Amino acid sequence: MAIWNLGSVNADLVYRLPHLPAPGETLAALSHQRGLGGKGANMSVAAVRAGGDVHHIGAVGEDGVWMRDRLEDYGVGVAHIRVVDAASGHAIIALDGSGENQIIIHPGANILVEMPVLEEVLSRASAGDIAVFQNETNVQRDFARAARDRGLRVCYAAAPFSVQAVRDVLDQIDILVMNAVEAAQLEAEMGLAVADIPVADVVITLGADGCRWLHQGRERHFDAPRVTPVDTTGAGDTFTGYLLAALDNKQDMARAISRAQMAGAVMVTRLGTADVIPTQDDIDQFFASF
Numbered sequence: 001m002a003i004w005n006l007g008s009v010n011a012d013l014v015y016r017l018p019h020l021p022a023p024g025e026t027l028a029a030l031s032h033q034r035g036l037g038g039k040g041a042n043m044s045v046a047a048v049r050a051g052g053d054v055h056h057i058g059a060v061g062e063d064g065v066w067m068r069d070r071l072e073d074y075g076v077g078v079a080h081i082r083v084v085d086a087a088s089g090h091a092i093i094a095l096d097g098s099g100e101n102q103i104i105i106h107p108g109a110n111i112l113v114e115m116p117v118l119e120e121v122l123s124r125a126s127a128g129d130i131a132v133f134q135n136e137t138n139v140q141r142d143f144a145r146a147a148r149d150r151g152l153r154v155c156y157a158a159a160p161f162s163v164q165a166v167r168d169v170l171d172q173i174d175i176l177v178m179n180a181v182e183a184a185q186l187e188a189e190m191g192l193a194v195a196d197i198p199v200a201d202v203v204i205t206l207g208a209d210g211c212r213w214l215h216q217g218r219e220r221h222f223d224a225p226r227v228t229p230v231d232t233t234g235a236g237d238t239f240t241g242y243l244l245a246a247l248d249n250k251q252d253m254a255r256a257i258s259r260a261q262m263a264g265a266v267m268v269t270r271l272g273t274a275d276v277i278p279t280q281d282d283i284d285q286f287f288a289s290f
Contacts, residue, residue, distance in 0.1 A: 001248045002053045002129045004122065004152065006143045007040015008110040008136035009058050009067050009081065011090040012273050020096050036070050037091055037273035038110070039134045039159060042234045045274045046241025046263065048075040052248055056081055057121055058137060059109040064088025080121045084109050089136070099229035099268060105160070111138040118143050127151030130248050132240070135165050144172035157240050158182055163189040175201045177240050195219065201253060203243070205236055205264070211257055222257050225265040225287070234273040239264040262287060
């Protein structure tokens, strides 16, 4: 089986600050680093480190070839990442001492994916594979519909949140992953309780409060492992990547969520994004000391 990820590839520019800036405030950064990121790239790396066979679909500019190469070094399939005549996507991440962040994203090449390319890529997929996408690329609905038509299980990570983007794909997805803020926004803007969302599986991450899983009218809560966060950036993407890899390897949803929570918990103890996503061994060693 395999995971086909229509996802962003970003250069993450991370600035550690004494606190997150207020409107009009200028702050001197305590440190700066550049790394591989983007919700799509993060999920691909996480899924590979969880044991998945991942094919990433997307685009970078000439300035982003290093990111494609790094994904390949990490074991992600990159044959479907095109190099286009545009600047690559990037994110400016402000990070405070408690691990909270503010993020500004420039989409760049990420929104230049062409549907004929996706049709050709999906012709290589098999029924029962998993397709995943987020809101940092274009042609999401077309991708979801084409994947479902080919018998793939379609997962949507609804971030960065847009109620219209959710409306556009609800009838084409099998798994919806959101955080608590996004779920509240969806309920408020659609006037629809999460329990009534017409998707087979809805997974809501709650940070330190754990996770909710809603399936066919039933709900289950999972407690989160207790850790001290250093950086919350990429934790949700790590969760999703591990979740999908576990499902693709035929684990049930409950076991997949539990493992994904462990991965997310380790991730928040690290500074960075795709480059520091934990491996299976990292997770086992971390929790062996608990």
